[in-house]
Amino acid sequence: MGKNKNIEELTNLMSIALRHRIGSIVNKEEIYAQRYAKDAENIMEEAKRIVTKQNWNDYNKKEIRERLRRKLLKELTEKDFLDNKKFEIMDEEMNKALKECNLN
Amino acid sequence: MQETVFKKMVSKGSRFNQVYVPKAMSGLIGVGDLVEVRLLEKHREIYYSKKQPRLNRFKEGMVNEIFGFLNKKAAYSCIFVVGSFLTKVYGFNDIDLVILDDKEINAKRLEDALTKEFNQKFHILAYKKEELEKVLSYDPMIASMFSSYVSDRLIELKYGHKIDKKHILFLLMMPEDLLKISLNPKAFYDSIRRLVTIEHFLEKKSLLITNIDKEIEQLLGKDLYIAVKSNQLINDNEVEIIRGIIKEKVDRIKEWVKTKI
Numbered sequence: 001m002g003k004n005k006n007i008e009e010l011t012n013l014m015s016i017a018l019r020h021r022i023g024s025i026v027n028k029e030e031i032y033a034q035r036y037a038k039d040a041e042n043i044m045e046e047a048k049r050i051v052t053k054q055n056w057n058d059y060n061k062k063e064i065r066e067r068l069r070r071k072l073l074k075e076l077t078e079k080d081f082l083d084n085k086k087f088e089i090m091d092e093e094m095n096k097a098l099k100e101c102n103l104n
Numbered sequence: 105m106q107e108t109v110f111k112k113m114v115s116k117g118s119r120f121n122q123v124y125v126p127k128a129m130s131g132l133i134g135v136g137d138l139v140e141v142r143l144l145e146k147h148r149e150i151y152y153s154k155k156q157p158r159l160n161r162f163k164e165g166m167v168n169e170i171f172g173f174l175n176k177k178a179a180y181s182c183i184f185v186v187g188s189f190l191t192k193v194y195g196f197n198d199i200d201l202v203i204l205d206d207k208e209i210n211a212k213r214l215e216d217a218l219t220k221e222f223n224q225k226f227h228i229l230a231y232k233k234e235e236l237e238k239v240l241s242y243d244p245m246i247a248s249m250f251s252s253y254v255s256d257r258l259i260e261l262k263y264g265h266k267i268d269k270k271h272i273l274f275l276l277m278m279p280e281d282l283l284k285i286s287l288n289p290k291a292f293y294d295s296i297r298r299l300v301t302i303e304h305f306l307e308k309k310s311l312l313i314t315n316i317d318k319e320i321e322q323l324l325g326k327d328l329y330i331a332v333k334s335n336q337l338i339n340d341n342e343v344e345i346i347r348g349i350i351k352e353k354v355d356r357i358k359e360w361v362k363t364k365i
Contacts, residue, residue, distance in 0.1 A: 013285060043285070082274070
């Protein structure tokens with residue numbers, strides 16, 4: 001699979017994983033962050049598997065960040081049952097996830 | 105004065121619980137002597153929820169050890185064992201514990217300490233009692249988890265029933281995502297289990313894990329059920345069968361939520 005296709009798949013998975021992570025933080029009490037964190041982690045593990053398939057240069061990392069932000073914003077906007085605080089913590093959670101994947 | 109010590113269990117009396125002085129010591133400790141009673145070891149008992157069958161001796165022993173270990177760390181309001189440890193005859197995943205207490209609990213640190221002591225993976229959720237009762241009223245997964253349990257104390261929990269539309273939609277996210285992305289087979293099993301549990305919760309049916317599992321086995325057929333539950337590789341055709349079931353259930357639940365709330 002080419003780099004571009006990998007970026008597409010990676011940003012799809014990361015945006016979904018981040019939507020779960022952010023959703024579990026903002027939707028209710030903190031309890032949910034513990035109880036449903038596993039959903040996000042399962043998807044993030046799959047994303048990390050794709051990360052290891054390529055060597056990512058600075059240009060790729062910039063591309064990943066931009067695409068991920070776009071997709072995450074769309075994911076969060078579509079899920080209108082998630083509290084609007086989701087947009088406030090979006091960038092912070094995205095940066096954490098990119099760091100976790102060594103893509104910062 | 106020479107130290108005179110004896111150890112005895114506290115026994116139940118009709119009006120007061122009591123400790124008897126052994127006959128052989130009657131010359132050393134007599135009526136009118138002043139004595140001190142100290143607690144050396146707390147007697148541990150396991151309490152079963154109504155629908156939880158009795159555990160085998162090995163598991164009961166292990167639960168006793170776990171309760172003892174945790175109670176030495178702190179005096180928690182109540183400790184529960186829930187999940188697959190109670191239901192599976194052979195093998196189980198992590199041991200799921202729920203600790204009720206008013207003070208903050210560092211669950212991660214306790215998990216590590218338990219793993220070190222018992223060489224077994226633990227997963228701990230910590231709540232205040234009111235928090236747990238609130239969650240039990242609107243979270244189908246936690247309500248199902250608490251359909252059977254064992255605990256270190258006799259405790260009465262209030263099980264309310266409140267349908268929270270936003271929360272149900274939140275729970276549907278993962279099954280819906282699996283219609284588009286592929287994860288391991290266990291993730292598919294977990295999602296079907298979640299959907300069946302939500303349906304049971306909405307329709308006020310039994311939330312017992314064993315009943316939910318029987319229904320999943322009927323839906324998937326025995327072979328596929330065993331494969332996904334034990335995270336064995338499944339083929340594309342089987343993934344599509346599972347996606348069909350997920351889609352049908354997600355649509356049904358969404359319709360239910362849309363029309364009845």
